[in-house]
Amino acid sequence: MEEVRAGIDVSKDRLDVFVRPSGKAFVAANDEAGIGDLVVRLAEEGATLVVVEATGGYERPVAAALAAVGLPVAVVNPRQARDFARATGRLAKTDKLDAEILARFAEAVGPEPRPVPDEEAREFAEVLARRRQLVGMLTAEKNRLGSATAEPVKKRIEAHVRWLEKELARTDRDLDGAIGSSPTMRENEALLRSVPGVGPVLARTLLAELPELGALDRRRLAALAGVAPFNRDSGKLRGRRAVWGGRARVRAALYMAALVASRHNPAIRKFYERLLAAGKPKKVALVACMRKLLVILNAMLKHRDLWRSPHALTP
Known part of the structure; x- marks a missing residue:
């Protein structure tokens, strides 16, 4: 059977669709009625893979609708799509061209469809994102307070800081409620x-931002989180391996957790000290600890095991 690939370029109000190899193109409104029509048309076309570009959350309704009727859907990083476009010599950028590029990307690369998070997981991720925003605003306002000299300005900043702290406390209660209401x-x-x-920040970031935890093998998971080292070799040159890409928020939370674990977790601390003794730079050793911590957490979720200290396993 002929493989039918579709690309969807998403904006706030419209969805541009391109289907290969037929070359059909159409536009749908990014609302309930438009998405319904789009799903019907792609089902009639017999789409075997639909690629949607991540667009600040605007892609979620159409991705969920496609997954709900059993159409394989992959939400891809915009940078991947643009790099693919440049590699094929497509430098112009319009909504229709972007949809065609996504369809060609689906055809050439065949990204793996992944399950779309359910409503409960999406709501939890939104509350967690709001918490990050509040922490960022609170940090910025406290920095401004330190440099403010005019008394009226200081009073207004202090009032805003108090409001942000109350809002942060309310958001933390919302997160606790979301966790408490879901047995899983x-x-x-x-x-x-x-x-x-x-701690709670890493645990909740992983639950919201890395739903694949416990389901993928360690190599694919490390690449997804952005802690897998990639080779930089050419001919006889052996370049220094580096980590890049992946999910930035997961990587940031892992970094802070690995920093704590390198001091207080016996398994991670021993691993970190062994790397330092072998001459590894501290930052390289810490990234390796991030990766090891992620592998441990992945195995624990996969096998449903609580943490056991290595010291508890020795007689």
Whole structure:
């Protein structure tokens, strides 16, 4: 059977669709009625893979609708699509051209479809994102307070800081409520937080931003989180391996957790000290600890095991 690939360029109000190899192109409104028509048309075309570009959350309704009727859908990083476009010599950029590029990307690369997070997971991720925004605003306002000299300005900043702190506390209660109302999330958070060095920020970031945890092998998961080292070799040159890409928010939370774990988690601390003794730079050793911590957490969720200290296993 002929493989039918479709690309969807998403904007706030419209969805540009391109289907290969037929070359059909059409536009649908990015609302409930438009998405419904789009799903019907792609089902009639017999689409075997639909690629959607991540667009700040505007892609979620159409991706969920496609997944709900069993159409394989892959949400890809915009940088991947642009790099592919440049590699094929397509430098112009319009919504229709972007949809065609996504369809060609689906045809040439065949990204793996992944499950779309359910409504509960999406709501949890939004609350967590709001918490990050509040922490960022609170940090910025406190920095401004330190440099403010005019008394009226200081009073207004202090009032805003108090409001942000109250809003942050309310958001934390919302997160606690979301965890408490979901038996699966509650159990998964308990498993993750049983590891020394893993606090609520990392546990909840992983639950929201890395739903593949516990389902993928360690190499694919490390690449997804952006902690897998990539080779930079050419001919006789052997370049220094480096990590890049992946999910930035997961990587940032892992970094802070690995920093704590390198001091207070016996397994991670021993691993970190061994790398330093072997002459590895501290930053390289810390990234390796991030990767090891992620592998441990992945195995724990996969096998549903609580953390056990290595010291507890020795007679």
